Amino acid sequence: MLEISEVTTPGELRAFVKFPFQLYRDNRYWVPPLIRDEIMTLDKNPAFEHCLKKYWLARRDGQIVGRIAGIINHAENKKFGGSTARFGWIDFIDDRQVSARLFQTVETWAREHATQHIHGPLGFSDFDKEGLLVEGFEEMGTFATIYNHAYYPEHFEACGYRKSADWLEYEIFSPGKIPPRFAEFSRKVQERYGLRQLEVKRASELRPYAREIFQLVNDAYSHLYGFVELTDKQIEFYTEQYFGYVNPDFVSTILNQQNEVVAFGLTMPSLSLALRKAQGRLLPFGFWHLYRALQKNNRADFYIIALRKEFRSKGVHIMILEKILTTCLKYGIPTAETNPELETNLQVQLIWKGFERRQHKRRRCYSKELTGLE
Incomplete structure (x- = not known):
């Protein structure tokens, strides 16, 4: 029965x-x-x-x-x-x-x-x-x-x-080096708009910017299907839940001259195989599997990219991609996977233009x- x-x-x-x-x-x-x-x-x-x-x-x-x-x-x-x-x-x-x-x-x-x-x-x-x-x-x-x-x-x-x-998902393949146009275009964007990369060595140094980052996401994603803006308590919840996993090398935080967050991109080494080994538990060995995956990996996951509205067509995303690609090359990661992207969100799909890629998943x-x- x-x-x-x-x-x-x-x-x-x-x-x-x-x-x-x-x-x-x-x-x-x-x-x-x-x-x-x-x-x-x-x-x-x-x-x-x-x-x-x-x-x-x-x-x-x-x-x-x-x-x-x-x-x-x-x-x-x-x-x-x-x-x-x-x-x-x-x-x-x-x-x-x-x-x-x-x-x-x-x-x-x-x-x-x-x-x-x-x-x-x-x-x-x-x-x-x-x-x-x-x-x-x-x-x-x-x-x-x-x-x-x-x-x-x-x-x-x-x-x-x-x-x-x-939603569509893409597998993105590294070109093996930083394309010269990336470095040159990134430099011009920084100079033109007075922007800079936030350089940090520890995840804890990102926490003072967490609220601004989530508020930026609220604004950037507000028009997308089913998106509901996060409350202050939800922002605190997700900061505690996720910022501990972040490797700052894989984070691109763009600041303006007033030290305000105007763009953000988060990538992480893939945790898929580590989580399969951990089988849902951090103890006794789950922490170790996750730590190893964050330090050495051949695959990365693109989680999120968000820009202030006034910077969405100004090439600021190139600064984020340059940082992420530099990090992937440093860690010897040749392949990355995008988070789900609405099939109607052509603006975000154009970010990957110029990269070798394949659309390998669809979800509904x-x-x-x-x-x-x-």
């Missing part, structure tokens, strides 16, 4: 977080999350100030066979003037009854809160994993993205969900109208 039950205890929440470890146990492309971080996100998230949430587990004969989260982000509805729910953290075995019951459960909950539309997979904010993988199932996952089995899209569509937005946000559904 299939049963759907709400997650109400710490033990059930831990089981919710650990279900994918069972589901993807034999999959060599899935990258485990850090269990501690997942529990923190789902249990102690400052987004709860403006979000409703509920989590459910599907069990058959006592065995967990699926999970789903329901989210209503009041800030999203206020910003876009709608009545929308989100779903996320969705995983299930290849059984149409299981996926259908999970979707029915979250849709019923959403209708009880008078929402007329639901979309996902999405998290509480853009800093959570989002977008169902629909192409690239035989590509290694990353720390910041969802990996799912190839049967998921068919289940979504069978339950009435349709494409709402797509699905949506469904709930009005009149029973």
Whole structure:
């Protein structure tokens, strides 16, 4: 018998977080999350100030066979003037009854809160994993993205969900040296606008700029699909959660003459293989695997790039790319992977023009109208 039950205890929440470890146990492309971080996100998230949430587990004969989260982000509805729910953290075995019951459960909950539309997979904010993988199932996952089995899209569509937005991901190949045009153009941009790279040796030296950096991201990404600006408490939360992993060599922070942050780019050595070895735990050896990955790697992940509006067409991104490429050459990293980019965001895709690249993954946000559904 299939049963759907709400997650109400710490033990059930831990089981919710650990279900994918069972589901993807034999999959060599899935990258485990850090269990501690997942529990923190789902249990102690400052987004709860403006979000409703509920989590459910599907069990058959006592065995967990699926999970789903329901989210209503009041800030999203206020910003876009709608009545929308989100779903996320969705995983299930290849059984149409299981996926259908999970979707029915979250849709019923959403209708009880008078929402007329639901979309996902999405998290509480853009800093959570989002977008169902629909192409690239035989590509290694990353720390910041969802990996799912190839049967998921068919289940979504069978339950009435349709494409709402797509993100593309690219594998970028290093040219092996700094192109002369990069150095020259970067120098001219710095001189013309009075800009400079912030030079730091330790991650702790970046923390005084953290609030400005996140506020810059809020401004730069505000027009993109589903993006909701981070609150002050969320900024504090993500600063604590992520800045400890940062290798400052891979960070480009551009300041103006008033020492204000006008552009920011973050890349990191890939943590994918290290996280597979750690299997979700920092102890006893997880810290060591992550440390090794940050020091020596043959692959990097581009996480984010953001510029003030007045600098978006001024070539300032070349300063960021020059810094990142210099660092990759220093560390002997020949290949990098971009974070998901909306397929309609041509401005960010033009950043990679001139690099050898391949579009190797696609992920999708699905949506469904709930009005009149029973």
